[in-house]
Amino acid sequence: LVTVTINDKKLQVEEGTSILEAAKSANIYIPTLCHMNLHGGVEHNPGSCRVCVVEIEGRKNLAPSCNTMVAEGMVINTNSIRAITSRRTVVELLLSDHPQDCLLCEKNMHCELQALAADMGIREMKYKGEMSTFPKDFSSASIERNLDKCILCRRCVTACGKIQTVSVLSAVNRGFHTIISPAFGLPMVDTNCTFCGQCVSVCPTGALTQVNNTTKVWEALNHKDKFVIVQTAPAVRAALGECFGDTSGKAVTGKMVAALRAMGFDKVFDTDFAADLTIMEEAAELIDRMNNGGRLPMLTSCCPAWINYFEHEFKDMLDVPSSCKSPQQMFGAIAKNYYAKKMNLNPENMVVVSVMPCLAKKYEASREEMKNDVDIVISTRELAKMIKEAGISFHSLPNEEFDSFLGESTGASVLFGVTGGVMEAALRTAYEWITGEGLENVEFSMIRGLDGIREATVQIKDREVKAAIANGLGNARILLNKIRNGEADYQIIEIMACPGGCINGGGQPYLRGDYEVLKRRAGALYEEDQNKPIRKSHENPAIIKLYEEFLDKPNSEIAHHLLHTQYFY
Numbered sequence: 001l002v003t004v005t006i007n008d009k010k011l012q013v014e015e016g017t018s019i020l021e022a023a024k025s026a027n028i029y030i031p032t033l034c035h036m037n038l039h040g041g042v043e044h045n046p047g048s049c050r051v052c053v054v055e056i057e058g059r060k061n062l063a064p065s066c067n068t069m070v071a072e073g074m075v076i077n078t079n080s081i082r083a084i085t086s087r088r089t090v091v092e093l094l095l096s097d098h099p100q101d102c103l104l105c106e107k108n109m110h111c112e113l114q115a116l117a118a119d120m121g122i123r124e125m126k127y128k129g130e131m132s133t134f135p136k137d138f139s140s141a142s143i144e145r146n147l148d149k150c151i152l153c154r155r156c157v158t159a160c161g162k163i164q165t166v167s168v169l170s171a172v173n174r175g176f177h178t179i180i181s182p183a184f185g186l187p188m189v190d191t192n193c194t195f196c197g198q199c200v201s202v203c204p205t206g207a208l209t210q211v212n213n214t215t216k217v218w219e220a221l222n223h224k225d226k227f228v229i230v231q232t233a234p235a236v237r238a239a240l241g242e243c244f245g246d247t248s249g250k251a252v253t254g255k256m257v258a259a260l261r262a263m264g265f266d267k268v269f270d271t272d273f274a275a276d277l278t279i280m281e282e283a284a285e286l287i288d289r290m291n292n293g294g295r296l297p298m299l300t301s302c303c304p305a306w307i308n309y310f311e312h313e314f315k316d317m318l319d320v321p322s323s324c325k326s327p328q329q330m331f332g333a334i335a336k337n338y339y340a341k342k343m344n345l346n347p348e349n350m351v352v353v354s355v356m357p358c359l360a361k362k363y364e365a366s367r368e369e370m371k372n373d374v375d376i377v378i379s380t381r382e383l384a385k386m387i388k389e390a391g392i393s394f395h396s397l398p399n400e401e402f403d404s405f406l407g408e409s410t411g412a413s414v415l416f417g418v419t420g421g422v423m424e425a426a427l428r429t430a431y432e433w434i435t436g437e438g439l440e441n442v443e444f445s446m447i448r449g450l451d452g453i454r455e456a457t458v459q460i461k462d463r464e465v466k467a468a469i470a471n472g473l474g475n476a477r478i479l480l481n482k483i484r485n486g487e488a489d490y491q492i493i494e495i496m497a498c499p500g501g502c503i504n505g506g507g508q509p510y511l512r513g514d515y516e517v518l519k520r521r522a523g524a525l526y527e528e529d530q531n532k533p534i535r536k537s538h539e540n541p542a543i544i545k546l547y548e549e550f551l552d553k554p555n556s557e558i559a560h561h562l563l564h565t566q567y568f569y
């Protein structure tokens with residue numbers, strides 16, 4: 001331990017701690033624009049923005065606190081007049097080369113530069129000069145890039161390169177002309193980008209943002225001939241409340257349903273219904289592969305960023321993922337082909353809207369081979385904006401129930417939103433199908449948790465099922481390389497592109513480096529599972545009826561036609 005004094009407060013901290021972290025441990029917060037602790041302990045502290053400078057007694061120059069380590073006896077002042085003035089100048093210079101259109105910006109009220117300028121009370125543009133202008137990249141269905149707003153913090157470079165190991169983004173050119181860009185300035189859509197949105201989640205400004213589809217949803221809702229239905233992904237309920245000032249860890253399922261109904265949706269349904277359906281198809285596919293010498297391990301296929309990554313980087317293994325479409329797409333297919341028939345609706349007049357925690361879901365819905373399933377995808381953040389825009393007082397809403405029957409679901413399906421949840425749901429069903437016996441304890445606690453890679457051997461009667469789970473694409477790469485090199489004998493692998501799973505999707509409320517929030521969001525989903533009367537997908541009465549009336553059995557011809565897909569490169 002070393003003893004340091006920060007703002008007249010004496011404290012002891014571990015050697016090797018940065019001044020920024022040491023100050024934080026004493027509840028002294030130093031502003032930063034580039035530094036951020038990223039998931040899994042990956043530190044991003046390039047020391048490039050110079051906002052976090054502090055004064056150290058005996059040193060001539062101010063020091064960036066994010067990458068200056070404490071030393072025995074150091075006396076630090078985080079708010080000396082030199083430090084404050086210098087920090088302010090940095091922000092004023094950044095503003096001098098930043099579009100002044102905060103009111104019109106997708107990140108308005110969520111921009112860290114805007115917040116800092118407000119905290120500093122900056123009221124005039126002190127420096128005026130040349131402004132950089134770059135072409136905007138609106139090429140993808142998921143993410144927009146507006147480099148005029150980039151402050152070169154490089155958080156996106158670290159998120160994409162170190163956490164996701166996709167490495168689409170890097171700094172090119174020099175000096176005033178430096179930009180963060182894909183190689184050769186390619187538009188995002190022509191790169192290996194998976195649209196996971198982890199770069200958007202960490203971007204402090206409006207340089208990387210989601211594609212906003214809220215106007216399209218309002219247009220559909222106001223179209224008199226359209227029957228507009230909505231499905232909500234498992235993870236949305238675990239985070240939406242945070243957009244309305246709730247502390248994290250509280251599911252707001254009932255209020256979310258009430259808000260969607262108040263907005264004017266004709267039916268409010270649940271992606272969880274389709275997650276149960278996915279388990280029926282996926283568990284059947286797994287058992288078939290296990291019994292009939294099929295390709296093992298089988299990889300889950302509900303995460304579109306993961307599928308995108310797989311198609312780009314593991315072209316030699318396209319037979320490994322399950323052929324199941326994701327719950328989002330299965331929902332759309334069932335809505336337009338079964339629900340429509342049952343309710344006497346013309347599918348052409350139906351609009352299927354998805355609320356997802358994910359930006360890659362926007363891209364998934366636009367994929368050529370299944371673009372008829374889902375019409376519009378909005379994120380958790382977009383839904384929150386629409387609820388506010390509609391003047392709905394979220395906290396005054398009653399708790400309402402999803403509509404029948406595409407709104408009926410089990411505890412298994414809500415777990416999809418957290419890493420390991422698809423596996424747990426699949427095991428609950430596979431266990432009962434393989435053994436023909438009831439599963440007493442449905443909680444597979446050995447596969448829970450937020451570690452990047454987890455493995456477990458599950459005893460199913462006389463069979464050992466070896467399971468592995470990866471979350472975050474960098475971790476997925478480690479597992480996939482093991483399979484490719486013949487070093488793994490797993491039967492089933494679950495992969496989610498975002499660290500923690502969908503609870504940390506690119507469309508969720510911003511975490512700003514506080515990964516403890518993920519534990520609380522996960523807890524909210526586990527609680528919802530516990531409180532459900534039915535906790536196994538194959539016991540969902542609406543799903544049983546769907547097979548009786550329409551699909552016959554899992555992996556039937558019609559199920560294959562509507563609910564399965566193929567992968568491309």
Ligand code: HC1
Pocket residue numbers: 232233234235236271272274275302303304326327328329356357358361416417418501502503505
């Ligand atoms: Fe997900 Fe899924 S769990 S992919 O993370 O399989 O987005 O929540 O909707 O489709 O169900 C996301 C979440 C979501 C699908 C399901």
Ligand code: SF4
Pocket residue numbers: 143159160161164166167168169192193194195196197198199200
């Ligand atoms: Fe990288 Fe994901 Fe951002 Fe694409 S969306 S640039 S893969 S972090």
